[in-house]
Amino acid sequence: MDSVRTEHIDELEVAGRKAVANARRVVVKVGSSSLTTPEGRIDSSRIRDLVEVLAARRALGQEVILVSSGAVAAGMTPLGLTRRPRDLASQQAAASVGQGLLLASYTAELAGHGLTAAQVLLTVEDMMRRVQHRNAQRTLRRLLDIGAVPIVNENDTVATHEIRFGDNDRLAALVAHLLRADALVLLSDVDALYDGNPSDPSTSVVDLVRGPGDLDGIDIGGAGKRGVGTGGMVTKVESARIATEAGVQTVLTSAANARAALAGERVGTLFAPAEGRRPSTRQLWLPPPPPP
Numbered sequence: 001m002d003s004v005r006t007e008h009i010d011e012l013e014v015a016g017r018k019a020v021a022n023a024r025r026v027v028v029k030v031g032s033s034s035l036t037t038p039e040g041r042i043d044s045s046r047i048r049d050l051v052e053v054l055a056a057r058r059a060l061g062q063e064v065i066l067v068s069s070g071a072v073a074a075g076m077t078p079l080g081l082t083r084r085p086r087d088l089a090s091q092q093a094a095a096s097v098g099q100g101l102l103l104a105s106y107t108a109e110l111a112g113h114g115l116t117a118a119q120v121l122l123t124v125e126d127m128m129r130r131v132q133h134r135n136a137q138r139t140l141r142r143l144l145d146i147g148a149v150p151i152v153n154e155n156d157t158v159a160t161h162e163i164r165f166g167d168n169d170r171l172a173a174l175v176a177h178l179l180r181a182d183a184l185v186l187l188s189d190v191d192a193l194y195d196g197n198p199s200d201p202s203t204s205v206v207d208l209v210r211g212p213g214d215l216d217g218i219d220i221g222g223a224g225k226r227g228v229g230t231g232g233m234v235t236k237v238e239s240a241r242i243a244t245e246a247g248v249q250t251v252l253t254s255a256a257n258a259r260a261a262l263a264g265e266r267v268g269t270l271f272a273p274a275e276g277r278r279p280s281t282r283q284l285w286l287p288p289p290p291p292p
């Protein structure tokens with residue numbers, strides 16, 4: 001579906017793609033739908049493929065932080081569930097069962113590449129409070145210093161934002177900001193942002209988003225509620241907005257394009273960061289000013 005693309009390449013996109021490829025520190029976010037089978041169970045071959053891509057980036061000297069959903073989905077099989085539970089408490093309980101299994105899977109796959117996985121469970125509120133914010137920042141930095149691969153998820157026992165709306169899209173942008181990452185790559189089952197319905201032949205991929213103006217007239221829709229994940233284009237675009245305002249190059253594409261996106265190839269949609277100085281990591285938490 002990634003074929004309808006304009007031939008013209010904006011200089012900003014060329015520079016952005018290069019910056020992603022050369023990032024010193026990159027946050028990769030993967031949604032539940034990219035880790036699961038059609039029945040909604042965790043697919044270990046997808047975890048293996050993703051870890052292989054991440055290990056290759058590490059071998060090039062990049063620091064990699066993975067923000068992974070999939071805890072609820074991974075908890076379904078052991079609980080005998082054939083579909084994602086509807087009520088929040090059951091989703092949280094499934095996440096509690098699944099998170100350990102998800103981490104075990106990443107730990108085993110990363111170990112195959114000589115890498116160590118580190119579980120980091122966060123909430124948005126943690127990052128808004130000064131002490132917790134600093135602790136999270138310090139721990140994550142130390143993990144990177146010692147060469148571990150942080151695997152971040154929302155702490156689903158105490159927080160419900162990402163289970164309900166975000167599929168970790170927002171959390172990933174905040175982690176990218178917290179760590180002053182150079183790039184954020186959002187992987188899901190959608191290969192790019194389109195300027196219309198992707199099944200309509202006249203619809204094109206949006207190659208580059210320079211700011212909110214480039215999104216005028218594009219129907220981003222509402223948060224998705226289908227299948228095993230949450231989120232949807234609206235939370236991805238919001239995640240890209242948070243990240244780019246923090247100076248982070250952001251690519252939105254499918255998990256199948258992970259290798260190409262991280263290598264700076266022209267896949268998915270690139271959201272270019274706002275120009276100028278990066279805001280302090282606390283500043284992000286201030287709500288945007290109300291419209292005039």
Ligand code: GLU
Pocket residue numbers: 032068069070071072073095153154156162163164166167168228229230
């Ligand atoms: N923390 C949740 C999980 O890992 C968020 C994503 C979701 O709702 O599927 O499962």
